[in-house]
Amino acid sequence: MIPRPSGVGIAVASLLAIGSVCFAAESDSTYAPGMGGVGGMIGGSHFAADADYSDGAQPRFAFSADFRYAVNDWLRWQLSPGFSWAAYQNDTRAPFRDINFPADSTKDEYLTLLLPASIQVQVLLRRGLWVYHVGAGPGAYRVWVQSRRKVLKDPATFDLHRGVYPGVTAQIGAERFMRAIRRTSVEFSLVGHLVFAQRDEQFPSGFNSNLLAVEARVGAHYYFDLTRGSASRGSPAAGRAP
Secondary structure, eight states, X not given: OOOOOHHHHHHHHHHHHXXXXXXXXXXXXXXXXXXXXEEEEEEEEEEEEOGGGTTTEEOEEEEEEEEEEEEETTEEEEEEEEEEEEEEOTTOBOSSOOSSOTTOOBSTTEEEEEEEEEEEEEEEEEETTEEEEEEEEEEEEEEEEEETTEEOBOTTTOOBSEEEEEEEEEEEEEEEEOSSSTTXXXXXXXXXXXXXXXXXXXXXXXXXXXXXXXXXXXXXXXXXXXXXXXHHHHXXXXXXXX
């Protein structure tokens, strides 16, 4: 009953392939201002808080895709869609009986799914082939809870337990650029998502709190020069007839 991550994996692979094909003709260079980057990360996710979201939660895989732009030597921004989820221990009691499956008294068949889309501003520290970063920013988060693949329904309001909520994200990590392929980096990072998912009027029976997901990731990014084309069009030679 675990959702298949194949779509996310295909999207990440596509981003890397597009970057490699479109910019393969450019000469290798180190990370520099004006460069964009595409990449993907995979790792583990744990729902650390709060209440029913975290009670009995078990770690599961997490995935993300990244688009980055280097503003200068020490600052960049990043746009990241992703996906993660949590399953629950067999003996963890459910906060209420599911209307569709009233015989279930535990969260054995429950899943909480999280689909984040965030934007960050990241501060960088460069040391040779290493680039360290710390960043934070806002996000929009789709959260839904399932029991036996059906979206959970609150027994008091009969509202389906799903929605899009605001939240914030923070990230710290390090990436090392490869000597042979200087536009490609391997990265390790820790990421936190705090989702403001409490809705007292909709979900008074349970799964009604903020949600904190913590992720450890590893992945790769490919960087390319976004300023080359604009510089060529703006040069005096660009407008001259042959």
